[in-house]
Amino acid sequence: MKFIDQIDIAGRKLLFRVDFNVPLDEGVITDENRMIAVLPTLRYALEQNAAIILCAHLGKPKGKAVSALSLAPVARRLGQMLGIDVPLAPDCIGPESRRMAAELKPGQAMMLENLRFYPEEIGRTEEERGDFGKQLASMADIYVNDAFGVAHRANASVVDAPRYAAMCCAGFLVKRELEYLDKILISPDRPYVCVSGGAKISTKIGILNNLLGKVNDIVIGGAMANTFLLALGHPVGKSLVETDLVPEALSIMAKAGTLGTTLHLPVDFLYAATHTATEAEGVCAATAIPDHSLVLDIGPETINNFVTVISKARTVVWNGPMGLFETPAFAEGSFAVCRAIAALDDATTIVGGGDTDAVVHMLGLPNEFSFISTGGGSFLQFLEGKDLPAIQALKECMKK
Known part of the structure; x- marks a missing residue:
């Protein structure tokens, strides 16, 4: 062309x-x-x-x-x-x-x-x-x-x-768009980190499978992390979860180990009784989510873990927030990840997806990223390796 x-x-x-x-x-x-x-x-x-x-x-x-x-x-x-x-x-x-x-x-x-x-x-x-x-x-x-x-x-x-x-x-x-996306699929600088969040693992399965073995680390936050936790045998309370995709989550975790990609899951969360809550009820371990509650953001220990992984990266591709960022009480996980990626020197940093783009603009940091894709579905489909x-x-x- x-x-x-x-x-x-x-x-x-x-x-x-x-x-x-x-x-x-x-x-x-x-x-x-x-x-x-x-x-x-x-x-x-x-x-x-x-x-x-x-x-x-x-x-x-x-x-x-x-x-x-x-x-x-x-x-x-x-x-x-x-x-x-x-x-x-x-x-x-x-x-x-x-x-x-x-x-x-x-x-x-x-x-x-x-x-x-x-x-x-x-x-x-x-x-x-x-x-x-x-x-x-x-x-x-x-x-x-x-x-x-x-x-x-x-x-x-x-x-x-x-x-x-x-x-x-x-x-x-x-x-x-093609120049930046080709670079992260064909010749990325390493360490190469994929940060994936959002509500559903179903929209990211293709990406995760395609990037296994290509990226060094995959950081998983947002409600999609709940399906992985359930696959590991941990109860997730009333949190959003895709129970039918537990086998997919288990497969991804198994393949990651053999292909040399490290998965990073949340170890703690902020939780509340409903998704309309304006304040968190508290912080819980990822292995001890209260039965009556749902998780709405990653917790402080997880933030530290994720930021540590990101801080070593030379290439980062980010799609999906870490929690219900539209509510201020549950925005810090997404904000912390955004700031960590924006702070990287001499790294290629790419953002895709409307919600992720919204986080970047809420913090006034679009100029601190190498590239912000204008495609939501196109961005995801490209990362899946599809034409x-x-x-x-x-x-x-x-x-x-």
């Missing part, structure tokens, strides 16, 4: 698939990070005198036009960021959108309306997606994917549009 700076785009029309699925509060964008991430690619294209047509989705309109999920606020804000007018087409396909695209001049930009107003965009089969991707591709000379956040989805705008485009490439955002549909589509496009 090629990237945008490897092909001649001067004077050409470019169809950009971007990830502008940003949070809105009464029409005001409350987090612009996904838009900011793609600005270097868009500015480069405009500097090369290309005309850019942007397509994206917003929310889950379920195949119907929903005024509250119009991309109008996004187009307006993007225009302010780029310093040019970015008109919004009334639709993402159809005669008016094609007319606007046809009249677009070099150095100009426009945005198509929400792709997911059409059920074809998210059709699971080629038949369900129909010619939606073909209609999108027909508006431009070149297709550019710079939406890593949807690279794991076989949507029409992700896999079909490049199939029908005369030429395809990826933008700088996708290039940077991403978007990347495969771009590679197939280059074979034409």
Whole structure:
């Protein structure tokens, strides 16, 4: 596959698939990070005198036009960021959108309306997606994917549009994502530590299995640690746990020992009677969680253990918080891990996932990390060692 700076785009029309699925509060964008991430690619294209047509989705309109999920606020804000007018087409396909695209001049930009107003965009089969991707591709000379956040989805705008485009490439955002993620899978500096948290082991099984033998240490926190503790025979009280995945947890622990990866589990927790508690009832050992309670954050001894492991790392990949960080009383575990990773000198530190990203921004530390991935599901799927549909589509496009 090629990237945008490897092909001649001067004077050409470019169809950009971007990830502008940003949070809105009464029409005001409350987090612009996904838009900011793609600005270097868009500015480069405009500097090369290309005309850019942007397509994206917003929310889950379920195949119907929903005024509250119009991309109008996004187009307006993007225009302010780029310093040019970015008109919004009334639709993402159809005669008016094609007319606007046809009249677009070099150095100009426009945005198509929400792709997911059409059920074809998210059709699971080629038949369900129909010619939606073909209609999108027909508006431009070149297709550019710079939406890593949807690279794991076989949507029409992700896999079909490049199939029908005369030429395809990826933008700088996708290039940077692949460079960092390839590095941690192919040639990481060591010691290499994976920090994994969040609610469910089910979403991380593929990653843990793929990284066994590749990383030196895996630090496991969050509710997903409960399944490992249960597998070891320890009661977990009323804590969130996936009992059906106990065999998987046992398998991972057994394979870790033979493949040279050390697993680090919590040794203590903060606990409370309900997940709505605003204060911890106390600290308990991981082997003595009270029957009436659930664990909501890692405890002080675990924090010290995890920070010690992280402090020796030369490469860290982190996905998933250590506890219910949205409640201040149960945020310190996630905050301590975040600070420890941010404090590393001469290390490659990569963050992926919305909740993990939220922790980093809550502490104002995004600039202290080597890279913050813009992809949640794409990030996880990449770490599982699976092919991403978007990347495969771009590679197939280059074979034409």
